[in-house]
Structures are given as structure tokens and as C-alpha cells.
Amino acid sequence: MLLKSLAKIEPREWTGSAAGVETTLHQLSPYIGKIKSTIAASLISRFTRKGDSVCDPFSGSGTIALEAWLAGRRVTANDSSPYANLLTRAKLFPYASVKHAFADIEDVAKLADKTADKFDLRRVPLWVRQFFHPETLREILTWNSILSSRDLYFLRSCLMGILHHQRPGFLSFPSSHTVPYLRRKKFPRSRFPRLYEYRSLRDRLERKVSRAFRRIPDLDTNLDRACFREDAARFIPSGRVDAVITSPPYMRQLNYGRDNRLRLWLLGVADWKRLDEHISPSEKNFLTLIRSCLALWRPTLLPNGRCVLILGDTWSRLYDLSLPDVVETIAVAELGGYTVECRYCEEIPMLRRVRRGYCGSQSETILVLAVK
Ligand SMILES: C[S@@+](CC[C@H](N)C(=O)[O-])C[C@H]1O[C@@H](n2cnc3c(N)ncnc32)[C@H](O)[C@@H]1O
Numbered sequence: 001m002l003l004k005s006l007a008k009i010e011p012r013e014w015t016g017s018a019a020g021v022e023t024t025l026h027q028l029s030p031y032i033g034k035i036k037s038t039i040a041a042s043l044i045s046r047f048t049r050k051g052d053s054v055c056d057p058f059s060g061s062g063t064i065a066l067e068a069w070l071a072g073r074r075v076t077a078n079d080s081s082p083y084a085n086l087l088t089r090a091k092l093f094p095y096a097s098v099k100h101a102f103a104d105i106e107d108v109a110k111l112a113d114k115t116a117d118k119f120d121l122r123r124v125p126l127w128v129r130q131f132f133h134p135e136t137l138r139e140i141l142t143w144n145s146i147l148s149s150r151d152l153y154f155l156r157s158c159l160m161g162i163l164h165h166q167r168p169g170f171l172s173f174p175s176s177h178t179v180p181y182l183r184r185k186k187f188p189r190s191r192f193p194r195l196y197e198y199r200s201l202r203d204r205l206e207r208k209v210s211r212a213f214r215r216i217p218d219l220d221t222n223l224d225r226a227c228f229r230e231d232a233a234r235f236i237p238s239g240r241v242d243a244v245i246t247s248p249p250y251m252r253q254l255n256y257g258r259d260n261r262l263r264l265w266l267l268g269v270a271d272w273k274r275l276d277e278h279i280s281p282s283e284k285n286f287l288t289l290i291r292s293c294l295a296l297w298r299p300t301l302l303p304n305g306r307c308v309l310i311l312g313d314t315w316s317r318l319y320d321l322s323l324p325d326v327v328e329t330i331a332v333a334e335l336g337g338y339t340v341e342c343r344y345c346e347e348i349p350m351l352r353r354v355r356r357g358y359c360g361s362q363s364e365t366i367l368v369l370a371v372k
Contacts (some may be wrong), residue, residue, distance in 0.1 A: 029161030031061035052242035062088030090157035
């Protein structure tokens, strides 16, 4: 059942900023290719009902998963990037309150004081060292190691969120926020010496955690939530689901490894190029992936189930069709078992594009496939 017409998507769902209205849990740390939370919320309310089970096999930063939980849906999320998995877990299983988070920070700080000189910075690759004052880096490594060994994933997500930027609340030398590039030309050390001084971690982390808890709605912790880190081509949720709602990797366009390389390095991924071969697939690999996924999802979906896909407008050279047409062809003509319920296409406003003037996706299509 189509709950509301897709044609009635409000333009502000695409154009306006969600930052002032969404829960601040969405703002733990940036993620390239993140879907706008208001679009996620609107798709969830249009295509599922309270109590339904929603699966996002390419969860990225967990936007759809969190919105589904907030809307009273049972959620299964998956993403094979360790950074995506960390953020999704933090959003689906946050602390009950800022007080609980601060109690853990206090414990970690005590331990960090005892182990601070353990790290030999000469073993850290130069490209990582270039981002930080040595004392700040030593603190980052110490805290990161303790947060990892205690599985304090929420605090670790917040640490990722303050890792790099030029603002005072961040830990790096002047750098961009989403993708790690140093801004030495814009902020030369000779003119901005203060931006290159030591930055203490604990106070910045506490402020970050407070910001994350600034706008939190009531959370129903009795609802089922699960989060996995598997290859979507082989990932099957434990029970059947009412809807798969997801934005798969944009074919050949975004590099989820390269663009998150600094955070991934702290999460133990030394070779982001290798990770990118898997999570930022070439056209051929993407087509194999989406074919496997659509075949896998079909028997997982309940009768009346839906597959709601948010797709970029990349052109497939192999099919000589746009990405939404390719996915439709694979689902309906090649695999069968799906019909197209509706398609909705909208231009991505320049402000929402990953990079200004970036020549990648200029529009997004929502393709809704119903189970036959
Ligand atoms: C467009 S992003 C999802 C963004 C997400 N909707 C959000 O709001 O943050 C696509 C995601 O697919 C993940 N991915 C790519 N290939 C994958 C695979 N084979 N298995 C699991 N996840 C994969 C990437 O790590 C990336 O996070």
C-alpha cells in the first residue's frame, strides 16, 4: 500500500537544512554521501508502518536506521565500512543520558593518565602525523585505544567527529571537516600560530558529547535494533522484513575509504585503497553487487514488502542507461519478482552536493520496487 503519494514530497525535504530540526544524534560525525534525515523520515513514513521491520544494508552513517527507530520501526542495519558501522551502532545504541557518557569519560581519563606515554609517534605514518600537534596526537592514540578496548563506541564516534577541522573544538591543525585536507595555504603557520598549538582532548570530547545530546527525542529502547558489518552481497537479516530502504554506493562516484581515511586509520584500516576496492565499487563490481543484493532481498521481503532505493544519476556504460534505469532493468526484467511502484526524481541542490562544482550526481532518484 502506498501510504502517501511520492509526488507529494515537499520540496523543503530536499532543499532546506535539516540541521536545526533533526535529532543531534545525526550529527555525531560527518559522512560523505549521507542522506538528508528529513528525506529518510519521509520515506519511512510513506512506505512502512509503526512496528514494521526495516533493513538498511548500506547504512553509512546510520541516517535511515536512526530515523526508522525514531519512527517506531524495528531496524536492521549493515555496512562493511568500520567507520560506518561505528556511527550506525552509536546512533542505534546511544547512552541513556549525557550523565552516563560523562561517567565513562571520567573513567577513561583516569586510565589515559596512566598510559599516555605508551605510544611511539615515530610508528605513526607521516601523513597522519601531519594533521596534529604531537601531544594532541598522543592523547588521541591513548583515548582511541582505551575506547576501542572497552568497546565505548559512542564516545569513539564522538572522537571521530572532533578529529579534524579548523574550529577550536576540533583536534587537528586547520583542515576541512568531512574529508581530511590540511588548509596550510589558507591558514599558514606563520600567520596563525595558535591554530598549530596543542589541543587538549577531554574538554573537547565532553563538549562534543553535550552537543550530541542537545536534541534527543524519547527513545524506545524496547524496539529491536541490530547492526552488522558484512558484505551486503551476502547479508541476510535474521527475520523477514517489511522494507529495505537504502542508498547503495554511488557507482564510481564517491570514495568512502579515501574520504574517511584519517578516521579509518584510527579504526585500524591502514590501507584505505584496498577497502575502497570493496566499498566504492567500479561499475562492473557495482552491477554484480546490486544484482546479488536484489536477488537476496526478494525472499527476505514479506508479501507487500518494498524495496526503496535512493540512487544517483550516474551513467552506466555497460548498459548505456542511467543508474536508476539499470537497477530497474535488473530487478524487473533480469531477476523478476519485483514491479516498479513509483519513481521520483529530484535535482540535488548545489548546497547539498558533496563537493561544490563536483561533476557527480546532480539528481537523485527514489525507486520504489514492490514485491510481486
Ligand atoms: C551512499 S552510502 C550510504 C549513506 C547512508 N544512507 C547515510 O545516510 O549515511 C553507501 C554505503 O555503502 C557501503 N558499502 C559499499 N559497498 C558495500 C558492500 N558490499 N557491503 C556493505 N556495505 C557497502 C559504503 O561503506 C557506504 O557507507
